[in-house]
Amino acid sequence: KAGVTQTPRYLIKTRGQQVTLSCSPISGHRSVSWYQQTPGQGLQFLFEYFSETQRNKGNFPGRFSGRQFSNSRSEMNVSTLELGDSALYLCASSWGLAELTDTQYFGPGTRLTVL
Amino acid sequence: AQSVTQLGSHVSVSEGALVLLRCNYSSSVPPYLFWYVQYPNQGLQLLLKYTSAATLVKGINGFEAEFKKSETSFHLTKPSAHMSDAAEYFCALNGDGGFKTIFGAGTRLFVKA
Numbered sequence: 001k002a003g004v005t006q007t008p009r010y011l012i013k014t015r016g017q018q019v020t021l022s023c024s025p026i027s028g029h030r031s032v033s034w035y036q037q038t039p040g041q042g043l044q045f046l047f048e049y050f051s052e053t054q055r056n057k058g059n060f061p062g063r064f065s066g067r068q069f070s071n072s073r074s075e076m077n078v079s080t081l082e083l084g085d086s087a088l089y090l091c092a093s094s095w096g097l098a099e100l101t102d103t104q105y106f107g108p109g110t111r112l113t114v115l
Numbered sequence: 116a117q118s119v120t121q122l123g124s125h126v127s128v129s130e131g132a133l134v135l136l137r138c139n140y141s142s143s144v145p146p147y148l149f150w151y152v153q154y155p156n157q158g159l160q161l162l163l164k165y166t167s168a169a170t171l172v173k174g175i176n177g178f179e180a181e182f183k184k185s186e187t188s189f190h191l192t193k194p195s196a197h198m199s200d201a202a203e204y205f206c207a208l209n210g211d212g213g214f215k216t217i218f219g220a221g222t223r224l225f226v227k228a
Contacts, residue, residue: 004158031214043205043218056213090158092216100147100209101166104216106158 002027004093004107012113018079021110023091025072031096032074033104034066037088046089049074050096078112086114117142119206121219129227134178134193136222138206141187148189149207149216150180159205165189176200201226 005024013019025032034046045058049068066076072093078085088111092104122137140146147166151159163174170182180191189206206219 006158033215042220045215045217048214050214056215058215092159094214096214099214100144100211102209102214103149103161103164105161106151108158111156 004091004105006089006091006107006110008110009108010111010113012115013081014115015081015083017081018077019081019112020075020077021089021091021112023074023076023093023107025074025091025093026105029093029095029105030072031094031102032068032072033092033094034074034076035090035092036060037090037109038086043090046076048096081114083114085112087112117146117208117210117212117217119208119217119219121204121206121222123222124220125223125225127225127227128196130198131195134191134196134200134224136191136204136206136224138180138189138191138219139187140189140206140208142208142211144211146208148180148182149209150174150178150189150191151205151207151218152176153203153205153221155202162191162204196224196226198226198228200224 031050033048048056052068063079068074088109090109091107094102094104118141120139149164150162165182173179203223
């Protein structure tokens with residue numbers, strides 16, 4: 001069974017630009033979550049989508065947005081990039097049916113560098 | 116509020132020695148706990164998970180963890196470290212405020228030859 005895939009793996013942008021990251025979940029998984037990982041803040045939850053609806057959102061500014069398509073693939077977008085947005089962005093997928101017992105499986109991440 | 120605390124941001128052991136990575140949690144509901152491993156420039160790989168079926172949980176690569184409710188702990192152990200175990204390890208639990216996982220700050224494991 002194929003794992004979670006993320007594209008692109010590496011990305012370099014300049015301040016003020018916008019970026020779109022893509023995530024394809026494990027086949028059958030309907031929940032997709034996004035996390036930002038930085039050396040200073042660790043792993044921080046961005047948002048979670050299930051059946052094309054955002055169910056939960058972390059404490060990030062509105063420049064960070066996402067969406068999910070009918071095939072469960074998800075994209076996240078960051079507008080007006082800032083230097084502090086440089087991070088590893090991780091996508092995780094799960095069945096999404098039971099809140100406390102859900103197990104997330106992670107993709108390899110997209111390394112975003114903002115210059 | 117739920118939280119996960121990992122004691123020690125860095126742990127160094129010799130090859131063949133016992134690995135012990137510490138994790139304590141705080142949760143108002145019965146916790147479902149996880150250990151993930153992250154190798155350089157990679158995503159997180161699930162090592163093992165506690166789902167209340169048994170307090171001693173065995174995972175991949177020879178790792179295991181024991182859930183102790185009285186101590187609110189879920190420490191990760193491996194009897195004999197290999198060089199390939201050098202990585203960062205994250206303890207985590209599922210939040211009760213929606214579908215999200217709460218992570219500890221991580222412990223980087225160094226294995227000396």
